[in-house]
Amino acid sequence: MTHGTAGLLLLADGRLPAGGYAHSGGLEAAVRTGRVRDTADLGRFLTGRATTTGATNAAFAAAACAALRGAGADAEPGEEQQTLTRLAVLDTELDARTPSPALRRVSHALGRQLLRALKAVNPHPLQQRMQQGPNHPVAFGAGAAMLGLTPVDAARGVLHESVSGPSSAVVKLMSADPFDAYRTIAELRGLLDEIAEDAAGRALDHPEDLPSYGAPLSDHLAEDHETHETRLFAS
Template identity: 80%
Template structure:
């Protein structure tokens, strides 16, 4: 089993075959509609993304990690494990309810399924066989983080990292942008990302129904439009 920071590096490694490389996080649609035209616009796009759906997903990842962290050890009490898995199901249902776009729900389930599949191969754990296969990506990420001995704040940081690194990588292909400029935008967001991750960790044991529900209606709309396009570089 991996431990500490090394486990987080494994989870956020873009080369982990978890499917994230095929997604732009809504950036392709934002570029098509003229909302992102340069790396300055990318900064606004990423800031909005992390403060809305990013913060929400970070909270659910932290909650999922906290839920399994007390029962992830193989010798844990079976009743504790069952209760933890039941809470994961509840977290997943609450996150579904906060994702009005069917296209985004489909993407989240696909990424969650692929992540769990990758983790079963690279970090086998007894609880993985009992995890629901139709699991939203942030919940799957948080569960995977717990199985790698990570803390809720690590799970939140990992989800936020993916929320910005995916579009930053995609913008190079979509706009022929300078990758150094794209990643400078992420560097400028360090303080915001740390603040959101810590807030998510602080709320990890909140009731699922009380976790954040930061909507992004334009993102939902663009995701639905994007799914109908035949010519596209990214799945989302």
């Protein structure tokens, strides 16, 4: 196992204290409204999630990883500032692609917690100067670079989280068979690899040119979910 592979396993581990376990990726709202009733529905839900918000987030994670990888140990102060500026612009652009205030709050909270976890396990000199509480995909991409990973690694990690969170949550929400739930992820592996490769190919694009695959129903469900006092997951 390479150092990079070990780093990716660490970053994508659901047990990393980054807060992801408290979120269902919109699945709880989808189950409540009857849009997901069985594992066949779950497969369609995950496909939609991967090809919309998942693909967008993967592109931003890859871009953030590429930006921080360019600021090595021998980087000049001016180069470091350029990196920080690009990360901030990426964060702003991703906010603009997230119409739901609820989803923006969730993303920034998860990004903040992820950087906190990374600070504990793998401190990086630039982390202290990064914008506090960036969107989760930007934090994930930066964290991937801090662990010596590549943009395609960052994209794969974010995509893995986008489908594994709902697959874990469905067991609690519907008493579904966990083997059936995780089979849906296995069936998507080719699609996820394709999306990750495409995202990595855009890692050096101008932030304004990165994808913006909308999911209006997810935005609506996220806003509605926040109004429910009784819920198992924060989102």
